Structures are given as structure tokens and as C-alpha cells.
Amino acid sequence: MTDYPGDVAVDEEIATISMACPHVLLLGAGASKAALPNGDKNGRSVPVMRDIADELNLTQLFPGDLKELAGTDFESAYSRMFERHDAGLDELDRRIARYFKRLELPDGPNPYDYLHLCLRDKDAIFTFNWDPFLVQSRIRLAALGVSKFPKLFFLHGNVRIGFCVRDATSGIAGRPCSQCREPFVPSNLLFPVEKKNYQADPLIVREWAAARYFLKNCFMFTVFGYSAPKTDLDAISLLKGAWGDVQKRQMEQTEIINRPGSDHEALRETWDPFIHTHHYEIHDSFFESWLAMHPRRSGEAYRNQYIEARFIADNAVPQGVTELEELVAWFRPLLDVEFAQESTSSAES
Numbered sequence: 292m293t294d295y296p297g298d299v300a301v302d303e304e305i306a307t308i309s310m311a312c313p314h315v316l317l318l319g320a321g322a323s324k325a326a327l328p329n330g331d332k333n334g335r336s337v338p339v340m341r342d343i344a345d346e347l348n349l350t351q352l353f354p355g356d357l358k359e360l361a362g363t364d365f366e367s368a369y370s371r372m373f374e375r376h377d378a379g380l381d382e383l384d385r386r387i388a389r390y391f392k393r394l395e396l397p398d399g400p401n402p403y404d405y406l407h408l409c410l411r412d413k414d415a416i417f418t419f420n421w422d423p424f425l426v427q428s429r430i431r432l433a434a435l436g437v438s439k440f441p442k443l444f445f446l447h448g449n450v451r452i453g454f455c456v457r458d459a460t461s462g463i464a465g466r467p468c469s470q471c472r473e474p475f476v477p478s479n480l481l482f483p484v485e486k487k488n489y490q491a492d493p494l495i496v497r498e499w500a501a502a503r504y505f506l507k508n509c510f511m512f513t514v515f516g517y518s519a520p521k522t523d524l525d526a527i528s529l530l531k532g533a534w535g536d537v538q539k540r541q542m543e544q545t546e547i548i549n550r551p552g553s554d555h556e557a558l559r560e561t562w563d564p565f566i567h568t569h570h571y572e573i574h575d576s577f578f579e580s581w582l583a584m585h586p587r588r589s590g591e592a593y594r595n596q597y598i599e600a601r602f603i604a605d606n607a608v609p610q611g612v613t614e615l616e617e618l619v620a621w622f623r624p625l626l627d628v629e630f631a632q633e634s635t636s637s638a639e640s
């Protein structure tokens with residue numbers, strides 16, 4: 292409902308597409324925890340890095356002097372093993388890949404489905420997560436007729452994603468590349484953390500190049516469930532480099548979605564290099580974010596609020612939906628406008 296002339300009503304938000312710059316979403320392990328608080332479809336837990344040795348029973352694979360470290364700082368322990376060329380590394384890699392590959396999204400609508408549906412094809416999702424949930428969500432939404440998706444990039448590799456070096460394309464690991472028909476080679480998952488050697492894996496090199504491009508050009512940067520741990524220093528400095536000098540950014544908005552009750556001041560400090568003056572928000576739930584309040588139109592809403600200084604009504608995504616079909620149907624009017632605009636512009640050109 293529009294109450295005053297100049298306000299942006301929901302109908303107008305749905306009907307108007309004007310933003311070409313990308314919205315960039317960065318996902319950390321906290322996103323999977325928030326999306327699957329009770330584990331996957333079969334009750335398997337989705338471990339975060341610091342719990343991985345215990346939850347996957349991996350401690351026994353570490354040499355005696357690293358067993359304790361493996362329980363407290365898995366990545367550092369892994370790094371040391373890597374430096375020693377320890378024979379147990381392959382088995383570690385195999386077990387982690389096997390565990391994550393078996394994880395499955397529960398049947399009903401999941402935050403991962405919302406993330407896909409709330410962004411447009413100009414937008415990008417970057418994830419640090421190895422779990423297969425983004426890929427599974429995309430496959431099942433595509434089966435329901437959704438065809439416009441944000442681009443996906445896997446900053447630390449992924450159990451479902453592989454790469455074709457010859458054609459520099461990624462796809463589902465093991466399936467044939469559409470160019471050369473050779474199967475996509477599974478990505479690495481673990482990197483020695485002390486010097487995360489991203490250059491050694493061609494998929495990861497490409498993903499980070501994409502991160503630089505998208506972060507440089509985005510109007511909004513949303514961080515969901517990533518606390519920028521100290522073990523990720525290289526990753527964070529790469530992100531900072533891509534974002535550039537915060538003083539030179541214009542009006543970009545940074546929003547942080549974290550678990551309820553998290554320390555907002557600490558989060559603000561962590562992400563300070565990504566925050567332009569007061570242009571940031573911290574949310575305790577995805578459903579409070581720009582993505583969920585202005586699905587598929589976050590850029591237009593941002594422009595209306597911050598540049599046009601108009602009052603904007605929220606077009607909040609529905610919560611408590613039990614069927615995926617029902618959720619997709621809710622997004623249909625938004626998608627229809629995008630298809631209509633596309634056919635108009637292709638008819639004009």
C-alpha cells in the first residue's frame with residue numbers, strides 16, 4: 292500500500308527493474324548451521340571447521356603430536372601435516388569429501404532455496420562451504436521451472452563441483468564438460484591454512500578472480516554466517532583487496548547476517564574494512580535482511596531508499612511455507628517481470 296505520493300509500494304517494487312550492478316552474497320559455515328539447525332535430511336550434522344575432527348572422528352588419522360591440535364584448530368593441524376607430507380593426508384581428504392557428499396537438504400523449503408530465489412542472474416553467491424546444499428537447491432528449483440539464478444562461486448572448493456582446465460569451466464564433478472566431454476575433475480577441499488595456496492587449484496584461482504570482479508562492482512555486500520576466523524587471514528586479505536579502499540567506495544551497503552544474540556560490535560569491527568561510514572546493517576536472521584525484505588529487487592529498493600530518498604514498503608518473503616512449489620509460486624510475479632523485460636529488450640535490439 293502506498294500511503295503518500297512518492298512512496299514505493301510493493302507493486303511498484305515488483306514491476307520495476309533498474310539496477311544492473313550485482314548484489315554479492317558471501318556464505319560461511321554459519322549459513323549452513325542456520326539453514327539446517329537440526330542437521331541434514333537424515334539428521335547428519337553439518338560440522339563447522341573447529342568441530343570437524345571430533346564430529347567426523349578424524350583425530351586418529353593425525354600423528355600423535357598433532358591429535359590435540361586437530362581437536363582445537365583443525366586447519367592448523369592439517370597445515371602441519373601437509374608440510375610434513377604425512378601419508379595420512381589422502382585418507383583425511385577422502386573421509387571429509389565422503390561425509391560432505393552424503394549430506395542432503397531436507398525436503399521442504401530451506402534458507403538455501405530462499406537465497407537462490409531472492410537474487411537475480413546479475414548477482415553472485417560466494418561460499419566457503421564444502422557442503423552440497425547450494426547445488427542441491429539449485430537442481431531442485433530448476434526442476435520446478437526456475438531458470439534465472441545468481442552465479443555461484445566456491446572459494447574453498449566444494450564436494451559437488453569440478454573443473455575442466457582445458458575449457459576453464461566448472462560443473463558437477465564427474466559429469467562431462469559440455470565443451471570437451473571430459474569429466475569435471477573434483478576440486479580440492481583442504482588447503483594448508485598458514486599459507487592458503489589458492490594458486491595451486493585452477494578452480495579456486497578462477498573463483499577468486501570472480502570475487503575480485505564482483506566485489507569491485509557490487510552495490511551491496513551481504514555476509515551470511517561468516518565470522519572471518521583468524522585462520523582465514525589470506526582469504527580475508529584477498530576479499531579486502533577486491534573490495535578496495537573503503538574511502539573510495541561510494542554508497543555501498545554492507546549487511547551482516549549472524550546468529551541471534553551475536554556480538555554486533557565485534558562483527559562491526561571485523562567487517563570494518565568493508566563498511567563505508569554508516570552504511571551497514573547487522574541482522575540476527577536472514578528474514579530481516581535486504582535479500583528477504585526486497586527479494587530480487589534489492590538493488591532497486593536500495594536505490595529508492597538511499598539515492599532517491601523515497602520511503603519503501605517491504606515485500607517480505609513468506610515464512611512457514613511447507614511446500615517448495617508454493618515458495619516458487621510466490622516468486623513467480625517477480626520472475627515474470629524479469630522475463631517480460633528481457634523479451635522487450637531483445638525485441639528492441
Ligand SMILES: [Zn+2]
Pocket residue numbers: 455456457458459468469470471472473
Ligand atoms: Zn572441457
